[in-house]
Amino acid sequence: MGTVEVEQTALPGIGLRHEFTTRSGRRVGVVSHRTGRRDLVIYDRDDPDRACEAVKLNDEEADVLCELLGAPRIVQRLNDLHREVEGLVSVQLPVLAGTPYAGRTMGDARVRSRTGASIVAVVRSGQVFASPGPDFGLAADDVIVVVGSPESTSAVADILTNG
Numbered sequence: 621m622g623t624v625e626v627e628q629t630a631l632p633g634i635g636l637r638h639e640f641t642t643r644s645g646r647r648v649g650v651v652s653h654r655t656g657r658r659d660l661v662i663y664d665r666d667d668p669d670r671a672c673e674a675v676k677l678n679d680e681e682a683d684v685l686c687e688l689l690g691a692p693r694i695v696q697r698l699n700d701l702h703r704e705v706e707g708l709v710s711v712q713l714p715v716l717a718g719t720p721y722a723g724r725t726m727g728d729a730r731v732r733s734r735t736g737a738s739i740v741a742v743v744r745s746g747q748v749f750a751s752p753g754p755d756f757g758l759a760a761d762d763v764i765v766v767v768g769s770p771e772s773t774s775a776v777a778d779i780l781t782n783g
Contacts, residue, residue: 639663658682687748709767710740710767720783727754735775737768739741 629637631651639649639661647663660671677685710758715722721729731739742749742756749756758764766776 625740630687637661654725660685680736693735707769708767709773711773712743713764713766713770713780715758715762715764715780717758719760719780721758721780722760724758725754726752726758728754729758729779731766731776734779735768737766737772737776739764739776740767741765 624640626638626640629639631637633653635651635653637649637651639647641647646665647668649661649663650702651661652661653659655732656679658677662670664670664672687716715719721781726742731737739752740750741764742752743765744759744761764776764780766773
């Protein structure tokens with residue numbers, strides 16, 4: 621897998637621009653304004669200094685775009701990790717209504733200290749929360765992504781079901 625080089629340019633009075641070139645030769649950039657707004661910019665294939673498309677994104681829209689682009693990457697990284705580390709598995713465990721941890725924090729479950737497995741993400745209504753901390757509140761219908769040995773991930777499933 622190659623490395624994508626990101627160029628950073630200060631834009632006086634505006635903010636920062638980060639750009640990279642795709643494998644197919646297209647220039648893509650993000651302008652981060654000092655106001656917090658971000659512009660997703662696609663540059664003209666024939667004139668890399670001219671934007672052919674710019675989409676203004678507010679914080680919420682930028683977060684959604686990150687999640688849409690990031691969620692498949694998390695799964696891909698986990699799959700890559702599985703190939704590298706023998707015996708490592710990831711499982712997706714639902715938090716069912718009425719289970720002991722629906723409505724409680726992840727810290728209450730003490731998954732890592734009790735099993736050795738790691739919760740690497742929580743998926744809620746299609747939104748991915750990567751690396752959630754112990755104060756992250758779990759809700760019914762969440763799906764927890766757990767990484768560990770087959771035994772430790774099975775123990776997590778037991779904790780989520782029985783407490």
